[in-house]
Amino acid sequence: MTPSPKLVFITITGTVVYLGLAVLGWGGFAAFFSHPALTVVAIATLVMSVVASFSSGNLSSGEREDRDNRWVIAALAVIGLLEAYLPAYTDRKGFWTLDGDSVRWIGVVLFIFGGALRILPVFILGHRFSGLVAIQPGHTLVTTGTYGVIRHPSYLGLLVNALGWAFAFRSGVGVLLTVLTIPPLIARINSEEALLHAQFGAEYDAYRARTSRLIPGVY
Template sequence: MIAPKFALSAGAGAIVYLVLAVAAEGGWAAYVSHPPLVALAVAFLALTAGSFFTNANLSSGEREDRGNRWVLTAFGIIGLISAFVPAYTDRQDFWTFGGETVRWIGVAVFVAGGILRLWPVFVLGRRFSGLVAIQPGHKLVTTGIYSIIRHPSYLGLLINPLGWAIAFRSTIGIILTVLLLIPTIGRIRSEEALLLSQFGSEYEAYRARTSRLIPGIY
Protein backbone atom coordinates (compact mmCIF):
# COMPACT_ATOMS: atom_id res chain seq x y z
CA MET A 1 0.00 0.00 0.00
CA ILE A 2 1.02 3.61 -0.52
CA ALA A 3 3.28 5.17 2.12
CA PRO A 4 1.30 7.28 4.65
CA LYS A 5 3.22 10.48 3.84
CA PHE A 6 2.65 9.99 0.12
CA ALA A 7 -1.03 9.16 0.70
CA LEU A 8 -1.55 12.29 2.79
CA SER A 9 0.14 14.39 0.12
CA ALA A 10 -1.89 12.84 -2.72
CA GLY A 11 -5.20 13.08 -0.87
CA ALA A 12 -4.70 16.66 0.30
CA GLY A 13 -3.47 17.66 -3.15
CA ALA A 14 -6.56 16.19 -4.82
CA ILE A 15 -8.94 18.02 -2.48
CA VAL A 16 -7.15 21.36 -2.94
CA TYR A 17 -7.06 20.87 -6.72
CA LEU A 18 -10.79 20.24 -6.99
CA VAL A 19 -11.74 22.99 -4.54
CA LEU A 20 -9.74 25.50 -6.58
CA ALA A 21 -11.36 24.33 -9.82
CA VAL A 22 -14.89 24.47 -8.42
CA ALA A 23 -14.30 27.94 -6.93
CA ALA A 24 -12.81 29.23 -10.18
CA GLU A 25 -15.74 27.86 -12.18
CA GLY A 26 -18.07 29.95 -10.04
CA GLY A 27 -19.11 27.52 -7.33
CA TRP A 28 -20.59 24.04 -7.12
CA ALA A 29 -23.82 24.83 -8.99
CA ALA A 30 -21.93 26.29 -11.94
CA TYR A 31 -19.44 23.44 -11.96
CA VAL A 32 -22.00 20.61 -11.99
CA SER A 33 -24.00 22.34 -14.72
CA HIS A 34 -21.45 20.82 -17.10
CA PRO A 35 -21.72 16.99 -17.06
CA PRO A 36 -18.20 16.56 -18.52
CA LEU A 37 -16.75 18.49 -15.59
CA VAL A 38 -18.60 16.22 -13.16
CA ALA A 39 -17.08 13.25 -14.99
CA LEU A 40 -13.69 14.96 -14.77
CA ALA A 41 -13.99 15.31 -10.99
CA VAL A 42 -15.11 11.69 -10.60
CA ALA A 43 -12.21 10.49 -12.75
CA PHE A 44 -9.78 12.62 -10.78
CA LEU A 45 -10.95 11.19 -7.46
CA ALA A 46 -10.95 7.63 -8.85
CA LEU A 47 -7.37 7.96 -10.08
CA THR A 48 -6.32 9.44 -6.73
CA ALA A 49 -8.01 6.54 -4.92
CA GLY A 50 -6.22 4.12 -7.24
CA SER A 51 -2.87 5.59 -6.21
CA PHE A 52 -3.57 4.52 -2.62
CA PHE A 53 -3.16 0.89 -3.73
CA THR A 54 0.35 1.42 -5.03
CA ASN A 55 3.63 1.29 -3.13
CA ALA A 56 4.54 4.85 -4.10
CA ASN A 57 6.64 6.66 -1.52
CA LEU A 58 8.85 9.66 -0.86
CA SER A 59 11.91 7.65 0.16
CA SER A 60 15.41 8.97 -0.57
CA GLY A 61 16.51 5.33 -0.65
CA GLU A 62 20.18 4.41 -0.74
CA ARG A 63 21.22 7.34 -2.91
CA GLU A 64 19.35 10.46 -4.03
CA ASP A 65 20.01 13.35 -6.38
CA ARG A 66 18.97 16.07 -3.93
CA GLY A 67 19.82 18.77 -6.46
CA ASN A 68 16.72 17.76 -8.42
CA ARG A 69 14.23 18.56 -5.67
CA TRP A 70 13.52 21.92 -7.27
CA VAL A 71 11.25 20.16 -9.77
CA LEU A 72 8.83 19.27 -6.96
CA THR A 73 8.35 22.97 -6.24
CA ALA A 74 7.93 23.69 -9.95
CA PHE A 75 5.37 20.90 -10.32
CA GLY A 76 3.51 22.18 -7.27
CA ILE A 77 3.35 25.80 -8.43
CA ILE A 78 2.32 24.96 -12.00
CA GLY A 79 -0.15 22.42 -10.64
CA LEU A 80 -1.91 24.94 -8.38
CA ILE A 81 -2.11 27.48 -11.18
CA SER A 82 -3.44 24.79 -13.53
CA ALA A 83 -6.12 23.84 -11.02
CA PHE A 84 -7.53 27.37 -10.89
CA VAL A 85 -6.77 29.25 -14.11
CA PRO A 86 -8.33 26.92 -16.74
CA ALA A 87 -11.60 26.84 -14.80
CA TYR A 88 -11.52 30.61 -14.29
CA THR A 89 -10.91 31.34 -17.99
CA ASP A 90 -13.69 28.87 -18.80
CA ARG A 91 -16.12 30.83 -16.61
CA GLN A 92 -14.97 34.13 -18.12
CA ASP A 93 -14.99 32.64 -21.63
CA PHE A 94 -11.48 34.03 -22.09
CA TRP A 95 -9.21 32.26 -24.57
CA THR A 96 -11.54 29.30 -24.72
CA PHE A 97 -12.37 27.00 -27.61
CA GLY A 98 -15.04 24.46 -28.56
CA GLY A 99 -18.06 23.33 -26.59
CA GLU A 100 -19.31 20.30 -24.67
CA THR A 101 -17.82 17.83 -27.16
CA VAL A 102 -14.39 19.34 -26.56
CA ARG A 103 -14.95 18.99 -22.82
CA TRP A 104 -15.66 15.26 -23.23
CA ILE A 105 -12.53 14.86 -25.34
CA GLY A 106 -10.62 16.51 -22.51
CA VAL A 107 -12.07 14.06 -19.99
CA ALA A 108 -10.98 11.12 -22.17
CA VAL A 109 -7.46 12.54 -22.53
CA PHE A 110 -7.33 13.21 -18.78
CA VAL A 111 -8.27 9.62 -17.97
CA ALA A 112 -5.79 8.20 -20.50
CA GLY A 113 -3.01 10.34 -19.05
CA GLY A 114 -3.94 9.40 -15.50
CA ILE A 115 -3.86 5.69 -16.28
CA LEU A 116 -0.51 6.06 -18.05
CA ARG A 117 0.80 7.98 -15.05
CA LEU A 118 -0.43 5.39 -12.55
CA TRP A 119 0.24 2.13 -14.37
CA PRO A 120 4.07 2.34 -14.12
CA VAL A 121 3.74 3.12 -10.41
CA PHE A 122 2.12 -0.30 -9.94
CA VAL A 123 4.82 -1.91 -12.10
CA LEU A 124 7.71 -0.36 -10.18
CA GLY A 125 6.26 -0.94 -6.72
CA ARG A 126 8.54 0.24 -3.92
CA ARG A 127 11.11 1.39 -6.47
CA PHE A 128 8.81 4.29 -7.35
CA SER A 129 9.65 7.36 -5.31
CA GLY A 130 8.59 10.96 -5.60
CA LEU A 131 12.30 11.70 -5.32
CA VAL A 132 15.08 10.85 -7.78
CA ALA A 133 16.65 8.04 -5.81
CA ILE A 134 18.05 4.52 -5.96
CA GLN A 135 16.00 2.25 -3.72
CA PRO A 136 17.21 -0.87 -1.87
CA GLY A 137 17.33 -3.82 -4.28
CA HIS A 138 16.76 -1.49 -7.21
CA LYS A 139 16.62 -3.26 -10.58
CA LEU A 140 15.89 -1.99 -14.06
CA VAL A 141 12.49 -2.74 -15.57
CA THR A 142 12.87 -3.13 -19.33
CA THR A 143 9.77 -5.14 -20.28
CA GLY A 144 6.21 -4.18 -21.19
CA ILE A 145 5.78 -0.50 -21.92
CA TYR A 146 9.32 0.05 -20.63
CA SER A 147 10.62 -1.85 -23.64
CA ILE A 148 9.36 1.05 -25.80
CA ILE A 149 9.76 4.20 -23.71
CA ARG A 150 11.82 4.78 -20.61
CA HIS A 151 9.53 7.22 -18.82
CA PRO A 152 5.87 6.30 -19.40
CA SER A 153 4.79 7.82 -16.09
CA TYR A 154 6.21 11.20 -17.06
CA LEU A 155 4.40 11.00 -20.39
CA GLY A 156 1.21 10.42 -18.41
CA LEU A 157 2.16 13.36 -16.22
CA LEU A 158 2.05 15.58 -19.31
CA ILE A 159 -1.02 14.07 -20.98
CA ASN A 160 -3.10 14.21 -17.78
CA PRO A 161 -3.04 18.02 -17.31
CA LEU A 162 -3.46 18.49 -21.05
CA GLY A 163 -6.78 16.67 -20.75
CA TRP A 164 -7.68 18.85 -17.76
CA ALA A 165 -7.02 22.00 -19.82
CA ILE A 166 -9.06 20.71 -22.76
CA ALA A 167 -11.97 19.82 -20.46
CA PHE A 168 -12.09 23.48 -19.44
CA ARG A 169 -11.56 24.56 -23.07
CA SER A 170 -8.59 26.59 -21.84
CA THR A 171 -5.82 27.82 -24.13
CA ILE A 172 -3.92 29.10 -21.09
CA GLY A 173 -4.24 25.64 -19.54
CA ILE A 174 -2.53 24.15 -22.59
CA ILE A 175 0.26 26.72 -22.26
CA LEU A 176 0.70 25.72 -18.61
CA THR A 177 0.97 22.09 -19.69
CA VAL A 178 3.74 23.05 -22.12
CA LEU A 179 5.53 24.79 -19.22
CA LEU A 180 5.52 21.44 -17.39
CA LEU A 181 8.04 20.25 -19.96
CA ILE A 182 10.75 22.28 -18.21
CA PRO A 183 10.71 20.48 -14.83
CA THR A 184 9.77 17.18 -16.48
CA ILE A 185 12.81 17.19 -18.76
CA GLY A 186 14.97 18.29 -15.83
CA ARG A 187 13.65 15.37 -13.83
CA ILE A 188 14.25 12.92 -16.67
CA ARG A 189 17.84 14.05 -17.16
CA SER A 190 18.58 13.79 -13.45
CA GLU A 191 16.99 10.36 -13.21
CA GLU A 192 18.83 9.03 -16.25
CA ALA A 193 22.17 10.30 -14.95
CA LEU A 194 21.56 8.55 -11.62
CA LEU A 195 20.50 5.29 -13.29
CA LEU A 196 23.52 5.40 -15.59
CA SER A 197 25.84 5.81 -12.62
CA GLN A 198 24.12 2.89 -10.88
CA PHE A 199 23.73 0.41 -13.73
CA GLY A 200 26.43 1.50 -16.16
CA SER A 201 26.54 -0.40 -19.46
CA GLU A 202 23.24 -2.16 -18.74
CA TYR A 203 21.43 1.16 -18.66
CA GLU A 204 23.44 2.51 -21.58
CA ALA A 205 22.33 -0.42 -23.74
CA TYR A 206 18.72 -0.01 -22.59
CA ARG A 207 18.82 3.71 -23.37
CA ALA A 208 20.22 3.02 -26.84
CA ARG A 209 17.23 0.87 -27.86
CA THR A 210 14.39 2.93 -26.36
CA SER A 211 12.96 6.45 -26.48
CA ARG A 212 12.49 8.75 -23.53
CA LEU A 213 8.83 9.68 -23.99
CA ILE A 214 7.64 9.35 -27.59
CA PRO A 215 8.73 6.30 -29.64
CA GLY A 216 11.05 7.25 -32.46
CA ILE A 217 10.84 10.99 -31.69
CA TYR A 218 12.19 11.71 -28.19
Protein backbone atom coordinates (compact mmCIF):
# COMPACT_ATOMS: atom_id res chain seq x y z
CA MET A 1 0.00 0.00 0.00
CA THR A 2 1.28 3.42 -0.97
CA PRO A 3 -0.63 6.19 0.82
CA SER A 4 -1.40 9.33 -1.16
CA PRO A 5 0.49 12.26 0.51
CA LYS A 6 -2.34 14.60 -0.44
CA LEU A 7 -4.97 12.32 1.07
CA VAL A 8 -2.88 11.81 4.22
CA PHE A 9 -2.56 15.59 4.64
CA ILE A 10 -6.29 16.14 4.10
CA THR A 11 -7.21 13.30 6.47
CA ILE A 12 -4.98 14.49 9.30
CA THR A 13 -5.82 18.17 8.84
CA GLY A 14 -9.53 17.40 8.63
CA THR A 15 -9.38 15.32 11.81
CA VAL A 16 -7.60 18.06 13.76
CA VAL A 17 -10.09 20.68 12.58
CA TYR A 18 -13.06 18.40 13.26
CA LEU A 19 -12.01 17.57 16.81
CA GLY A 20 -10.93 21.15 17.42
CA LEU A 21 -14.38 22.45 16.52
CA ALA A 22 -16.00 19.88 18.80
CA VAL A 23 -13.75 20.87 21.72
CA LEU A 24 -14.49 24.53 21.02
CA GLY A 25 -18.22 23.85 20.92
CA TRP A 26 -18.06 22.06 24.23
CA GLY A 27 -16.15 24.88 25.88
CA GLY A 28 -12.54 23.70 26.02
CA PHE A 29 -10.33 20.65 26.50
CA ALA A 30 -10.95 20.18 30.22
CA ALA A 31 -14.72 20.24 29.83
CA PHE A 32 -14.70 18.03 26.72
CA PHE A 33 -12.44 15.33 28.14
CA SER A 34 -14.27 15.27 31.46
CA HIS A 35 -16.84 13.03 29.74
CA PRO A 36 -15.63 9.42 29.28
CA ALA A 37 -17.86 8.83 26.25
CA LEU A 38 -16.54 11.92 24.46
CA THR A 39 -12.97 10.94 25.32
CA VAL A 40 -13.53 7.55 23.67
CA VAL A 41 -15.01 9.24 20.60
CA ALA A 42 -11.98 11.54 20.34
CA ILE A 43 -9.54 8.64 20.66
CA ALA A 44 -11.50 6.58 18.12
CA THR A 45 -11.45 9.52 15.70
CA LEU A 46 -7.67 9.82 15.95
CA VAL A 47 -7.16 6.06 15.56
CA MET A 48 -9.39 5.90 12.49
CA SER A 49 -7.56 8.87 10.99
CA VAL A 50 -4.20 7.15 11.42
CA VAL A 51 -5.52 3.86 10.02
CA ALA A 52 -7.06 5.61 6.99
CA SER A 53 -3.71 7.27 6.30
CA PHE A 54 -2.19 3.84 5.56
CA SER A 55 -4.72 3.00 2.85
CA SER A 56 -4.18 3.26 -0.90
CA GLY A 57 -7.14 5.57 -1.36
CA ASN A 58 -6.47 8.67 -3.40
CA LEU A 59 -7.89 11.81 -4.97
CA SER A 60 -7.05 10.85 -8.53
CA SER A 61 -9.37 11.68 -11.43
CA GLY A 62 -8.06 8.50 -13.06
CA GLU A 63 -8.90 7.66 -16.65
CA ARG A 64 -12.43 9.02 -16.52
CA GLU A 65 -14.22 11.28 -14.04
CA ASP A 66 -17.67 12.76 -13.56
CA ARG A 67 -16.56 16.31 -12.76
CA ASP A 68 -20.18 17.51 -12.49
CA ASN A 69 -20.41 15.67 -9.17
CA ARG A 70 -17.65 17.61 -7.42
CA TRP A 71 -20.22 19.88 -5.76
CA VAL A 72 -21.04 16.97 -3.46
CA ILE A 73 -17.57 17.22 -1.88
CA ALA A 74 -18.18 20.89 -1.01
CA ALA A 75 -21.68 20.14 0.32
CA LEU A 76 -20.44 17.31 2.55
CA ALA A 77 -17.55 19.48 3.77
CA VAL A 78 -19.93 22.25 4.87
CA ILE A 79 -22.26 19.77 6.60
CA GLY A 80 -19.23 18.13 8.20
CA LEU A 81 -17.99 21.40 9.70
CA LEU A 82 -21.44 22.14 11.10
CA GLU A 83 -21.64 18.60 12.46
CA ALA A 84 -18.28 18.99 14.15
CA TYR A 85 -19.29 22.10 16.10
CA LEU A 86 -23.07 22.28 16.55
CA PRO A 87 -23.74 18.95 18.35
CA ALA A 88 -21.09 19.78 20.96
CA TYR A 89 -22.38 23.33 21.35
CA THR A 90 -26.05 22.33 21.66
CA ASP A 91 -25.11 19.59 24.13
CA ARG A 92 -23.30 22.11 26.32
CA LYS A 93 -26.23 24.55 26.11
CA GLY A 94 -28.86 21.86 26.65
CA PHE A 95 -30.62 22.78 23.40
CA TRP A 96 -32.70 20.05 21.73
CA THR A 97 -30.83 17.25 23.50
CA LEU A 98 -31.76 13.59 23.88
CA ASP A 99 -32.21 12.46 27.47
CA GLY A 100 -29.99 9.95 29.21
CA ASP A 101 -26.26 9.37 29.37
CA SER A 102 -26.82 5.93 27.83
CA VAL A 103 -27.52 7.75 24.56
CA ARG A 104 -23.88 8.88 24.57
CA TRP A 105 -22.62 5.30 24.78
CA ILE A 106 -24.99 4.12 22.06
CA GLY A 107 -23.46 6.92 20.01
CA VAL A 108 -19.95 5.70 20.80
CA VAL A 109 -20.80 2.20 19.53
CA LEU A 110 -22.43 3.53 16.37
CA PHE A 111 -19.57 5.96 15.79
CA ILE A 112 -16.91 3.24 15.98
CA PHE A 113 -18.91 0.70 13.97
CA GLY A 114 -19.75 3.26 11.28
CA GLY A 115 -16.15 4.45 11.15
CA ALA A 116 -14.88 0.91 10.64
CA LEU A 117 -17.48 0.31 7.92
CA ARG A 118 -16.43 3.59 6.31
CA ILE A 119 -12.72 2.74 6.28
CA LEU A 120 -12.75 -0.98 5.44
CA PRO A 121 -13.90 -0.50 1.81
CA VAL A 122 -11.00 1.91 1.26
CA PHE A 123 -8.59 -0.94 1.98
CA ILE A 124 -10.64 -3.44 -0.04
CA LEU A 125 -10.71 -1.23 -3.13
CA GLY A 126 -7.13 0.01 -2.76
CA HIS A 127 -6.09 2.28 -5.63
CA ARG A 128 -9.60 2.04 -7.08
CA PHE A 129 -10.96 4.11 -4.18
CA SER A 130 -10.92 7.80 -5.00
CA GLY A 131 -12.40 10.82 -3.29
CA LEU A 132 -13.62 11.73 -6.77
CA VAL A 133 -16.17 9.89 -8.91
CA ALA A 134 -13.66 8.33 -11.27
CA ILE A 135 -12.54 5.18 -13.07
CA GLN A 136 -8.96 4.32 -12.17
CA PRO A 137 -6.37 2.52 -14.36
CA GLY A 138 -6.96 -1.23 -14.24
CA HIS A 139 -10.32 -0.69 -12.56
CA THR A 140 -12.29 -3.89 -11.86
CA LEU A 141 -15.49 -4.56 -9.98
CA VAL A 142 -15.43 -5.93 -6.44
CA THR A 143 -18.55 -8.07 -5.91
CA THR A 144 -17.69 -10.26 -2.91
CA GLY A 145 -17.68 -9.84 0.86
CA THR A 146 -19.55 -6.75 1.98
CA TYR A 147 -19.81 -5.70 -1.64
CA GLY A 148 -21.72 -8.90 -2.35
CA VAL A 149 -24.58 -7.54 -0.23
CA ILE A 150 -24.52 -3.74 -0.61
CA ARG A 151 -22.89 -1.67 -3.30
CA HIS A 152 -21.88 1.33 -1.17
CA PRO A 153 -20.80 0.11 2.29
CA SER A 154 -18.52 3.10 2.81
CA TYR A 155 -21.43 5.55 2.48
CA LEU A 156 -23.53 3.49 4.87
CA GLY A 157 -20.61 3.65 7.26
CA LEU A 158 -20.43 7.42 6.88
CA LEU A 159 -24.11 7.79 7.82
CA VAL A 160 -23.87 5.43 10.82
CA ASN A 161 -20.70 7.19 11.94
CA ALA A 162 -22.36 10.62 11.69
CA LEU A 163 -25.42 9.39 13.59
CA GLY A 164 -23.16 7.98 16.28
CA TRP A 165 -21.41 11.35 16.60
CA ALA A 166 -24.78 13.06 17.03
CA PHE A 167 -25.85 10.58 19.71
CA ALA A 168 -22.53 10.93 21.55
CA PHE A 169 -23.48 14.58 22.06
CA ARG A 170 -27.18 13.75 22.61
CA SER A 171 -27.84 16.19 19.79
CA GLY A 172 -31.10 16.50 17.88
CA VAL A 173 -29.34 19.03 15.65
CA GLY A 174 -26.69 16.41 14.91
CA VAL A 175 -29.38 13.92 13.89
CA LEU A 176 -30.88 16.55 11.56
CA LEU A 177 -27.46 17.22 10.00
CA THR A 178 -27.05 13.47 9.43
CA VAL A 179 -30.37 13.46 7.58
CA LEU A 180 -29.18 16.43 5.49
CA THR A 181 -26.17 14.34 4.48
CA ILE A 182 -28.42 11.88 2.64
CA PRO A 183 -29.36 13.98 -0.47
CA PRO A 184 -25.76 14.73 -1.54
CA LEU A 185 -24.80 11.12 -0.83
CA ILE A 186 -27.64 9.88 -3.04
CA ALA A 187 -26.45 12.26 -5.77
CA ARG A 188 -22.94 10.83 -5.37
CA ILE A 189 -24.25 7.27 -5.55
CA ASN A 190 -26.27 8.03 -8.69
CA SER A 191 -23.18 9.52 -10.32
CA GLU A 192 -20.97 6.58 -9.37
CA GLU A 193 -23.47 4.01 -10.60
CA ALA A 194 -23.95 5.81 -13.91
CA LEU A 195 -20.18 5.88 -14.44
CA LEU A 196 -19.76 2.22 -13.49
CA HIS A 197 -22.60 1.25 -15.83
CA ALA A 198 -20.95 3.15 -18.65
CA GLN A 199 -17.64 1.41 -17.90
CA PHE A 200 -18.78 -2.17 -17.23
CA GLY A 201 -22.18 -2.40 -18.92
CA ALA A 202 -24.01 -5.70 -18.45
CA GLU A 203 -21.54 -6.90 -15.81
CA TYR A 204 -22.46 -3.99 -13.56
CA ASP A 205 -26.16 -4.31 -14.33
CA ALA A 206 -26.11 -7.95 -13.21
CA TYR A 207 -24.27 -7.00 -10.03
CA ARG A 208 -26.69 -4.17 -9.35
CA ALA A 209 -29.68 -6.48 -9.83
CA ARG A 210 -28.61 -8.83 -7.02
CA THR A 211 -27.48 -6.26 -4.43
CA SER A 212 -28.86 -3.29 -2.49
CA ARG A 213 -27.45 0.21 -2.50
CA LEU A 214 -27.12 0.83 1.23
CA ILE A 215 -29.48 -1.32 3.33
CA PRO A 216 -29.86 -5.02 2.47
CA GLY A 217 -33.34 -5.78 1.19
CA VAL A 218 -34.53 -2.21 1.75
CA TYR A 219 -32.64 0.21 -0.48
